[in-house]
Amino acid sequence: MTLKPRLDAAAAAANMAEIEPAYSDQQAKVEADRCLYCFDAPCIMACPTGIDIPGFIKKIANGNNTGAGRTILSANILGASCARVCPTSVLCEGACVLLDRDQKPIKIGRLQRYATDHVYRKGVNGLNPSVPPSGKKVALIGGGPSSLGCAAELVRLGHEAVIFEKKPEAGGLNTYGIAYYKMPPQVSLEEVALVKSLGVEFRCGVEVGKDIAMDEILKEFDAVFVGIGLGHTHMLGVPGEELPEVVEALAFIEEFHTRPLHEVEVGRHVVVIGCGNTAIDAVTQAKRLGADTATIIYRRDEGDMPAYAYEYDIAKTDGCDFIFRAAPVKILGDGAVSGIRLVRTRPNGKGGVGPQPGTEFDVPCDMVIKALGQQKQGELLESLFPGIKLAANGKIDVDETTRQTSVDRVYAGGDAVNGGREVVNAVAEGKKAARGIHQALSGEAVEGPVQPTRIGVTGKPMGSGFNNPVRVPELERAYASGQKGS
Amino acid sequence: MADLSINLAGIKSPNPFWVASAPPSNTAYQCHRAFEAGWGGVVWKTIGDPIVNVSSRYSSHDIGGMRMVGFNNIELISDRSIDVNFKEIRECADRWPDRAVIASLMTDTRENWHDMMKRAADAGAAGVELNFGCPHGMCERGMGSAVGQNPDVIETIVGWVMEAAEIPVIVKLTPNITDITQPARAAVRAGADAISMINTINSVTQVNLDRLCPEPYVDGKSAHGGYCGPAVKPIALNMCHSCAADPEVNIPISGIGGIGNWKDAAEFIALGATSVQVCTAIMHYGFRIVEDMIDGLSEYLDGKGMASVNDLVGKAVQSVDRWEVLNLNYKRIASIDYDKCIGCNLCYIACEDGAHQAIALTDPGERGLGPGRLPGKPIPEIKEVECVGCNLCSIVCPVDQCITMVDIETGRPAMSWKDYQDKLAKGEIDPIPAHP
Ligand SMILES: Cc1cc2nc3c(=O)[nH]c(=O)nc-3n(C[C@H](O)[C@H](O)[C@H](O)COP(=O)(O)OP(=O)(O)OC[C@H]3O[C@@H](n4cnc5c(N)ncnc54)[C@H](O)[C@@H]3O)c2cc1C
Ligand SMILES: Cc1cc2nc3c(=O)[nH]c(=O)nc-3n(C[C@H](O)[C@H](O)[C@H](O)COP(=O)(O)O)c2cc1C
Ligand code: SF4
Ligand code: SF4
Numbered sequence: 031m032t033l034k035p036r037l038d039a040a041a042a043a044a045n046m047a048e049i050e051p052a053y054s055d056q057q058a059k060v061e062a063d064r065c066l067y068c069f070d071a072p073c074i075m076a077c078p079t080g081i082d083i084p085g086f087i088k089k090i091a092n093g094n095n096t097g098a099g100r101t102i103l104s105a106n107i108l109g110a111s112c113a114r115v116c117p118t119s120v121l122c123e124g125a126c127v128l129l130d131r132d133q134k135p136i137k138i139g140r141l142q143r144y145a146t147d148h149v150y151r152k153g154v155n156g157l158n159p160s161v162p163p164s165g166k167k168v169a170l171i172g173g174g175p176s177s178l179g180c181a182a183e184l185v186r187l188g189h190e191a192v193i194f195e196k197k198p199e200a201g202g203l204n205t206y207g208i209a210y211y212k213m214p215p216q217v218s219l220e221e222v223a224l225v226k227s228l229g230v231e232f233r234c235g236v237e238v239g240k241d242i243a244m245d246e247i248l249k250e251f252d253a254v255f256v257g258i259g260l261g262h263t264h265m266l267g268v269p270g271e272e273l274p275e276v277v278e279a280l281a282f283i284e285e286f287h288t289r290p291l292h293e294v295e296v297g298r299h300v301v302v303i304g305c306g307n308t309a310i311d312a313v314t315q316a317k318r319l320g321a322d323t324a325t326i327i328y329r330r331d332e333g334d335m336p337a338y339a340y341e342y343d344i345a346k347t348d349g350c351d352f353i354f355r356a357a358p359v360k361i362l363g364d365g366a367v368s369g370i371r372l373v374r375t376r377p378n379g380k381g382g383v384g385p386q387p388g389t390e391f392d393v394p395c396d397m398v399i400k401a402l403g404q405q406k407q408g409e410l411l412e413s414l415f416p417g418i419k420l421a422a423n424g425k426i427d428v429d430e431t432t433r434q435t436s437v438d439r440v441y442a443g444g445d446a447v448n449g450g451r452e453v454v455n456a457v458a459e460g461k462k463a464a465r466g467i468h469q470a471l472s473g474e475a476v477e478g479p480v481q482p483t484r485i486g487v488t489g490k491p492m493g494s495g496f497n498n499p500v501r502v503p504e505l506e507r508a509y510a511s512g513q514k515g516s
Numbered sequence: 517m518a519d520l521s522i523n524l525a526g527i528k529s530p531n532p533f534w535v536a537s538a539p540p541s542n543t544a545y546q547c548h549r550a551f552e553a554g555w556g557g558v559v560w561k562t563i564g565d566p567i568v569n570v571s572s573r574y575s576s577h578d579i580g581g582m583r584m585v586g587f588n589n590i591e592l593i594s595d596r597s598i599d600v601n602f603k604e605i606r607e608c609a610d611r612w613p614d615r616a617v618i619a620s621l622m623t624d625t626r627e628n629w630h631d632m633m634k635r636a637a638d639a640g641a642a643g644v645e646l647n648f649g650c651p652h653g654m655c656e657r658g659m660g661s662a663v664g665q666n667p668d669v670i671e672t673i674v675g676w677v678m679e680a681a682e683i684p685v686i687v688k689l690t691p692n693i694t695d696i697t698q699p700a701r702a703a704v705r706a707g708a709d710a711i712s713m714i715n716t717i718n719s720v721t722q723v724n725l726d727r728l729c730p731e732p733y734v735d736g737k738s739a740h741g742g743y744c745g746p747a748v749k750p751i752a753l754n755m756c757h758s759c760a761a762d763p764e765v766n767i768p769i770s771g772i773g774g775i776g777n778w779k780d781a782a783e784f785i786a787l788g789a790t791s792v793q794v795c796t797a798i799m800h801y802g803f804r805i806v807e808d809m810i811d812g813l814s815e816y817l818d819g820k821g822m823a824s825v826n827d828l829v830g831k832a833v834q835s836v837d838r839w840e841v842l843n844l845n846y847k848r849i850a851s852i853d854y855d856k857c858i859g860c861n862l863c864y865i866a867c868e869d870g871a872h873q874a875i876a877l878t879d880p881g882e883r884g885l886g887p888g889r890l891p892g893k894p895i896p897e898i899k900e901v902e903c904v905g906c907n908l909c910s911i912v913c914p915v916d917q918c919i920t921m922v923d924i925e926t927g928r929p930a931m932s933w934k935d936y937q938d939k940l941a942k943g944e945i946d947p948i949p950a951h952p
Contacts, residue, residue: 067801092777094811
């Protein structure tokens with residue numbers, strides 16, 4: 031086994047420190063004062079949870095940080111982690127009107143962090159349920175962002191919510207999977223504590239389908255929310271994959287979320303297969319934890335990579351290497367990884383790529399990280415809910431608004447439904463499901479909350495991202511085709 | 517959550533935030549929107565014989581990238597008929613029984629004032645505000661500030677109004693006067709229930725240097741306009757305090773002028789206002805600003821341990837006193853936090869050329885390189901003996917909390933100018949030597 035810890039505690043901590051540190055009071059004030067306080071602000075439309083962004087920024091500018099935190103958390107209970115992990119350049123910040131004035135967009139994520147940090151330090155009221163208990167009980171399977179978003183909304187609507195989580199801690203990938211330099215796991219655990227303080231019950235270390243049968247849950251509870259996320263990483267399907275230094279990206283990342291950074295074992299020369307955001311997280315963190323070289327292998331071209339541009343920039347700045355248009359053929363090594371054999375790829379004429387025979391070459395390495403994307407949970411879902419309707423690709427079929435599945439009393443959201451998007455989408459889908467459940471249990475529809483900026487406006491609201499989230503490329507297309515505002 | 521509800525001379529509202537008499541309070545439509553957003557009261561756009569307005573009407577004093585630091589207008593009172601205005605007041609008062617709809621009035625003869633007062637009460641208004649402040653147009657016709665600038669005329673007209681008053685009467689004062697307490701006292705003498713101030717200040721915001729004519733431009737000419745917005749807040753605060761501190765002005769105050777957020781509002785309340793009114797900030801951002809005014813003020817009151825906004829009313833009035841009672845032996849000096857200093861040296865040049873030559877530029881030496889400083893670039897150092905504690909450098913410094921003013925123990929007992937004069941007269945002390 032050639033994997034070993036490579037840095038001492040101080041060096042590991044320094045390398046993995048947050049790349050976007052907290053704002054000082056002055057920085058926050060200066061940034062907040064730049065916000066134009068737009069009406070029908072596009073940033074709200076681009077936020078899947080529909081946070082009243084100009085509203086909370088105005089509160090920071092006015093020195094009402096507690097109010098700012100409350101505005102954020104009442105729309106998005108995971109506002110603290112979203113502040114750190116959201117790909118803001120394609121969400122709120124990418125929609126900021128200042129871009130069209132040739133200025134930098136408002137740093138919404140960092141301001142959101144400033145306000146949420148404040149209320150996590152000082153406490154905030156106004157988030158607790160204000161309605162009498164309904165006597166209804168809802169079970170949530172999985173304790174990730176989607177279930178947390180759902181559970182927080184459920185208790186605020188008066189229902190009991192119990193989360194079943196198979197891992198020792200709740201939070202899902204927020205606790206075990208986010209790049210360390212974006213957010214340390216403590217932030218996620220504090221959010222879990224906040225959700226708990228609202229009255230949500232957590233049963234951690236309980237795997238549904240193994241430790242407790244689904245039937246039992248369906249008997250005890252009035253409704254069920256499924257927020258189980260995605261499964262294992264796809265297999266490479268090449269010889270040598272069974273060698274001990276071939277690991278899944280998520281398992282590698284989980285390592286340093288569950289033990290001290292300086293005890294995490296990493297190779298000297300690390301190769302990462304895949305080029306999505308998870309691959310970037312794996313390659314940069316392997317480098318930051320002391321690998322001499324860390325290299326991404328990607329079948330297609332630079333311009334095709336699914337990773338966000340700013341993620342790619344982080345990897346390049348960290349000194350990671352990239353081999354494009356190459357695919358693994360075989361992992362080399364006798365009992366331990368010693369290298370990887372690659373073959374050049376070329377377009378196969380069907381929109382994909384295929385191997386170009388005779389172009390094989392070897393890259394020496396002692397660790398291979400697989401980051402080909404996570405599998406859908408089709409099998410697990412079918413065993414838990416026999417007959418549940420799944421899309422062809424294994425995602426759960428749900429009603430867009432209520433988030434109800436084809437199975438009576440069962441709702442779903444997050445990665446298990448959308449196939450893997452962002453934390454903020456998971457929270458929003460969970461919150462929508464809570465409203466769907468509430469409507470089914472009580473017969474009342476939940477509206478809004480109407481953002482203060484929208485109160486009393488006549489005519490059709492342009493809307494908040496909660497009802498109809500827009501991504502920046504979509505916004506741009508809408509502008510170009512003149513649909514915007516219709 | 518602190519209780520924000522108020523009762524100003526019998527006019528009740530769930531919070532102290534009122535829309536001022538101006539374009540935002542022109543119609544029932546706007547009034548509904550204001551109440552939906554959370555405003556506690558609306559002072560209707562001044563009602564009188566309908567006027568004819570010009571185009572254009574507004575101008576702005578911008579500073580750097582900031583729009584509407586100051587704002588002026590040459591608009592007159594409502595251009596809608598008296599009937600329509602009262603009909604819409606009725607509609608709003610009926611639909612929003614927990615809020616305050618206040619009719620702002622302007623007319624001329626005794627009979628007309630009696631008639632308007634009756635119509636306001638009949639329309640269900642919670643009170644009236646008499647517009648004695650409008651500084652343009654209406655004053656040329658003997659109304660608005662033409663009334664407000666003459667305490668005797670105020671007393672006469674308020675007297676007429678009180679004869680017919682069934683609902684509380686607020687007298688809105690003009691700031692275009694030397695001593696605001698004079699018209700305020702006149703209103704009190706005539707029996708007014710409350711006063712409000714300030715209306716707008718005479719102004720010319722800018723001259724268009726191509727046309728050599730100010731804005732707002734009306735076919736080759738302009739006119740003096742009424743100035744308001746953030747820039748007038750200090751003037752309005754001063755007038756609010758002057759009235760609050762005057763024992764003869766013993767009626768409630770509604771504070772107006774440059775209020776844009778909960779902090780501005782809290783300052784007016786601390787200096788004696790029971791309610792506050794807002795115009796320009798709504799014209800800039802819309803009614804939605806009240807959400808944070810309510811939220812921020814409640815947070816502030818909670819933080820202060822005050823159960824009601826009424827506990828804050830007038831809390832700072834006593835802290836503003838006559839100059840002659842200030843302690844001559846109190847001393848504070850500037851202190852620079854070198855961890856924060858960015859090396860702009862604006863403090864130095866401000867003190868050197870603009871104040872008391874109490875900052876030296878010295879070798880950075882041990883203090884090393886701060887952010888933004890070149891090797892060996894001199895840094896500012898307060899000459900503690902020379903510093904008179906004027907505050908200028910701390911005001912000029914672009915970094916928050918970088919230059920703070922710290923109290924210095926002088927070892928001398930408190931002594932005001934008055935004490936000093938007494939002691940000098942009795943020969944108890946030597947004269948303080950003149951500054952070199
Ligand atoms: C490496 C990586 C990095 C990422 N980085 C970002 C980022 O920077 N920003 C961003 O916005 N998003 C990021 N994401 C995506 C984001 O983490 C997910 O979209 C989000 O966590 C989805 O939430 P979820 O609740 O649907 O699922 P998960 O977070 O996956 O939570 C599902 C939970 O269900 C539990 N569970 C599963 N089966 C059972 C069962 N049978 N019984 C009980 N519990 C069960 C799991 O243990 C898990 O805790 C990243 C994802 C990955 C993989
Ligand atoms: C365009 C405009 C029209 C106004 N019209 C009236 C009016 O009809 N009656 C009145 O009493 N005050 C009027 N005012 C004055 C405002 O009510 C208020 O006293 C003043 O603007 C100061 O407050 P602010 O700084 O919040 O704007 C007007 C102000 C503006 C800007
Ligand atoms: S704000 Fe409205 S009324 Fe005024 S100039 Fe612009 S469009 Fe015309
Ligand atoms: S003004 Fe402030 S930042 Fe600038 S040199 Fe002086 S102390 Fe430093």
